[in-house]
Amino acid sequence: MAFAAFSPSASKQKSSSPVKSGKIVLVLLLPGLLYLGMFFMVPLVSLIITSLETPDPSGAFGVYQYALDFSAYQRVVVDYFPQILRSFGYAFLATLLAVLIAYPLAYFVGVRLRTRPLVQKLTLTLVVAPFFISFLLRTIAWKQILSDNSPTLEFLRSLHLLGPQQYFLGTPFAVVWGLTYNFIPFMVLPLYSSLERLDLRLLEAAGDLYASPSAVFRRVTLPLTMPGVISGTLLTFIPITGDYVNASRDFLGASDTSMIGNMVQADFLQNSDYPAASAMSAVLMAVILILVTVYVRRTGTEELL
Amino acid sequence: MKEFVPAGADLELRGIRKEFPGFTAIENLDLQIPAGEFVALLGPSGCGKTTTLRIIAGLEEPTRGQVLIGGKDVTFTKPHERPVNTVFQSYALFPHMTILENVAFGLRRRKMANPLQLAREALDMVELGYAAERRPQQLSGGQQQRVALARALVNRPSLLLLDEPLGALDLKLRRQMQIELKAIQMEVGLTFLHVTHDQEEAMDMADIVAVMNKGRIEQLGAPEALYERPKTAFVSTFLGQSNLFVGDVVESSANSLSISVAGSKISVPKNRAEKHDGTIAIGVRPEKAEFHRTQPAASAELNILGPGEIVDIRFTGVSNQYLINIPNVGNITVFAQNIGISPVIELGEQVWVSFKVEHAFGLVDLPAGNEA
Amino acid sequence: MNRYRLSRFILPIYAVIALVYLLIPIVYTIVFSFNNSAGRTNTIWQGFTLDKWLNACQRPGICEAVGNSLLIGGVSTLIATALGTAIAYALVRYQFKARSLVSLSLFLPMATPEVVMGAGLASLFFNLGAGYGYMTIILAHVMFCLSFVVVTVKARVQTLDPVLEEAGRDLYASPSMVFWKITFPLLLPGIVSAALLAFALSFDDFIITYFNAGPVNTFPLFIYISAAKGVPAEANVIASAVFILAILIVIGTQVGSNLRQKRLFAIK
Numbered sequence: 001m002a003f004a005a006f007s008p009s010a011s012k013q014k015s016s017s018p019v020k021s022g023k024i025v026l027v028l029l030l031p032g033l034l035y036l037g038m039f040f041m042v043p044l045v046s047l048i049i050t051s052l053e054t055p056d057p058s059g060a061f062g063v064y065q066y067a068l069d070f071s072a073y074q075r076v077v078v079d080y081f082p083q084i085l086r087s088f089g090y091a092f093l094a095t096l097l098a099v100l101i102a103y104p105l106a107y108f109v110g111v112r113l114r115t116r117p118l119v120q121k122l123t124l125t126l127v128v129a130p131f132f133i134s135f136l137l138r139t140i141a142w143k144q145i146l147s148d149n150s151p152t153l154e155f156l157r158s159l160h161l162l163g164p165q166q167y168f169l170g171t172p173f174a175v176v177w178g179l180t181y182n183f184i185p186f187m188v189l190p191l192y193s194s195l196e197r198l199d200l201r202l203l204e205a206a207g208d209l210y211a212s213p214s215a216v217f218r219r220v221t222l223p224l225t226m227p228g229v230i231s232g233t234l235l236t237f238i239p240i241t242g243d244y245v246n247a248s249r250d251f252l253g254a255s256d257t258s259m260i261g262n263m264v265q266a267d268f269l270q271n272s273d274y275p276a277a278s279a280m281s282a283v284l285m286a287v288i289l290i291l292v293t294v295y296v297r298r299t300g301t302e303e304l305l
Numbered sequence: 306m307k308e309f310v311p312a313g314a315d316l317e318l319r320g321i322r323k324e325f326p327g328f329t330a331i332e333n334l335d336l337q338i339p340a341g342e343f344v345a346l347l348g349p350s351g352c353g354k355t356t357t358l359r360i361i362a363g364l365e366e367p368t369r370g371q372v373l374i375g376g377k378d379v380t381f382t383k384p385h386e387r388p389v390n391t392v393f394q395s396y397a398l399f400p401h402m403t404i405l406e407n408v409a410f411g412l413r414r415r416k417m418a419n420p421l422q423l424a425r426e427a428l429d430m431v432e433l434g435y436a437a438e439r440r441p442q443q444l445s446g447g448q449q450q451r452v453a454l455a456r457a458l459v460n461r462p463s464l465l466l467l468d469e470p471l472g473a474l475d476l477k478l479r480r481q482m483q484i485e486l487k488a489i490q491m492e493v494g495l496t497f498l499h500v501t502h503d504q505e506e507a508m509d510m511a512d513i514v515a516v517m518n519k520g521r522i523e524q525l526g527a528p529e530a531l532y533e534r535p536k537t538a539f540v541s542t543f544l545g546q547s548n549l550f551v552g553d554v555v556e557s558s559a560n561s562l563s564i565s566v567a568g569s570k571i572s573v574p575k576n577r578a579e580k581h582d583g584t585i586a587i588g589v590r591p592e593k594a595e596f597h598r599t600q601p602a603a604s605a606e607l608n609i610l611g612p613g614e615i616v617d618i619r620f621t622g623v624s625n626q627y628l629i630n631i632p633n634v635g636n637i638t639v640f641a642q643n644i645g646i647s648p649v650i651e652l653g654e655q656v657w658v659s660f661k662v663e664h665a666f667g668l669v670d671l672p673a674g675n676e677a
Numbered sequence: 678m679n680r681y682r683l684s685r686f687i688l689p690i691y692a693v694i695a696l697v698y699l700l701i702p703i704v705y706t707i708v709f710s711f712n713n714s715a716g717r718t719n720t721i722w723q724g725f726t727l728d729k730w731l732n733a734c735q736r737p738g739i740c741e742a743v744g745n746s747l748l749i750g751g752v753s754t755l756i757a758t759a760l761g762t763a764i765a766y767a768l769v770r771y772q773f774k775a776r777s778l779v780s781l782s783l784f785l786p787m788a789t790p791e792v793v794m795g796a797g798l799a800s801l802f803f804n805l806g807a808g809y810g811y812m813t814i815i816l817a818h819v820m821f822c823l824s825f826v827v828v829t830v831k832a833r834v835q836t837l838d839p840v841l842e843e844a845g846r847d848l849y850a851s852p853s854m855v856f857w858k859i860t861f862p863l864l865l866p867g868i869v870s871a872a873l874l875a876f877a878l879s880f881d882d883f884i885i886t887y888f889n890a891g892p893v894n895t896f897p898l899f900i901y902i903s904a905a906k907g908v909p910a911e912a913n914v915i916a917s918a919v920f921i922l923a924i925l926i927v928i929g930t931q932v933g934s935n936l937r938q939k940r941l942f943a944i945k
Contacts, residue, residue, distance in 0.1 A: 112688060
């Protein structure tokens, strides 16, 4: 549903309900599904198994044995509690900001620009343009624009909006700023998809029935575009919690802004503490599954894709 | 032009049944269409006529029954192997090909020689030769319909199926296309099966009309035969309008039988009655009935009902339609042709209704709500 | 009346501001690709030059990394597009029992953090004894691109009226002919769209690649490793070139199809 907005003639949907049935379905579905099974499901299982491993008796670094050792989970939840809290906090803020920024933008493009389809498509392209440039480089761009002695900060200081000792980089503010920016495309597209399909005659009808513009928004537009909001939230909130680039010291963060992702990366690639890294990943995965299950229970799976 | 396509083949459906999960679209269908005829399959939406067409085309498989074309059993033959072509309701022209390529499509698949030349001839036949290089989106509805027709006809199918192809056209264009279609069919001598819910269209174009309802064919025959002598309650009210009277048979002579309705006797000739005993329904078309200000003299050839009251008068240009309520009988509709001397009558006046016995028809079933 | 008029402008003004905000880093990156920077640091403006654009490959390692990214992107795109198109078609056209499960399984990779997928795949490959390298990167990339391909192609399939395929069968085309002559040409814009998206995702992927690359260097990896010491301007050059190319392709197809539509409807 998200990236469908980008496909040509995405709005010209005909109601084609599934008609055929037959053995050819298997030929079409199996290769892709088996692939997903092998390279998505199995790794998750592998993570769970790894998370339960115990250090090898030989004491060798990075060597583990199969076991049912839940100590990794205990360690992770206790030791990394600050990171966990921080990650969900940053993710919550970033997602909220992303919705607030993306919604009016998507509304403008999806509703106001409907009368000019070419302008609409071009503007949408501009909106998702950040997506086409390396995400590392755009984070570095912010790092430089917001660096301690950059013209930007000098400008803000000259306006007395910022004290001479204050700075952005390495603060939670910078990390959230970066996270919000990087994930806006993932929020805009589902919102756009929803808004583009919004039947404007419903808004007219509401106006005809004495609703003020803000009432129209609250009672008609927002509820009808809620699927887009939720879809966008699902596609941004959890991936943000697992991000580590923005929060890393080389980019926008500092050692005291580290998130879950930084810990997983450090544990997996530097400390070789595979059980810890896997346990943390498993916990994250569990949170996703809970959120998605709640969503699916309420709305079903047809709108997911 | 007459050598362009060979003569058509005849079609037979035996005991066709089609079930979908949750409902049965076709109960038990038998149909026989002789070659070279223009047949209309007429019925309301949801009666199963499109499903029947799809089964004949091979796009659906029947749950039970057989499809025979030209005597050959094609029930399980794939659509691309049947000598049948369809003109779809939405035309289904391929948007990514020119008109010419659209028409040539079937010829190419069958590896015919000179596909483009044959396609051009077909387009000329429907007077669209000049548009050969255009795309379907550039044509109007009527033009697209003609391309769809050419695309089907160029393949010389034994049987041409038309699925409400005129539905999307405005009235004037529709009338024009009806005339053209009929002319083409007569010229090339193919078997046409035309599905429609428009009874005027069916009666106008077809040699044979099959009226379908709830997955069954209720009656089949020439348009006039169906109109003048409907055999079921559905046909009598779907094809035109009817006044229906229900009663037990009280008299039966050599040539006619009668029922009693609210004290009056209504007779029908035996050779126009489907059922001869028990409770039957007798009907008459509104244009065959008259009303009188004074009670008409009794006669063996006349059915007389009344007195009743005029409760509604409608002017529809061609005729005046009167609704007369007779106590214990119900409402009777009478059409009086507008020939300039319209009967001067007002709402509420008392009148008698009469119609000739020879115009009455007896149904095989009873109208809904009258089952004993 | 005036107040009403003014408030109509709030949204467009906001949109412009938001767009500027979105485009700042892009402009910054492109501008600094022209920076006459010495060595590896590219943080202070030192003058305009075309040097870096003309000699981008002189920076050691960068063109090799880009080459790897292109190769990996190409292969991953091919595989993901083929698998994803098949699934998308099946999802729209066919009736089958495990629909919900399939939709869910396709959605989850899009909602899963890259860290989890990266670590999971790395541990899988480790347990299988497979060495990290091109193969593992490609296998990983196909995995996360698959869902996006399915979503994009699915939208296109939904615009395809099934009656066109039925007309094909009615006109003597066998099932495979129907696919190649009717279905495929009409789906092509969606498939191309999906392929471009998959390529973009693969080319730009960092986190999952980082966990599974082994000795292979891709362009995003090059940038990440450089980030500690300083990202050279040549990297900006490459990224800008890719960006401009991508935007041109997308805008080009949009303008192109718009012109084609106009031409079609001009003649009636």
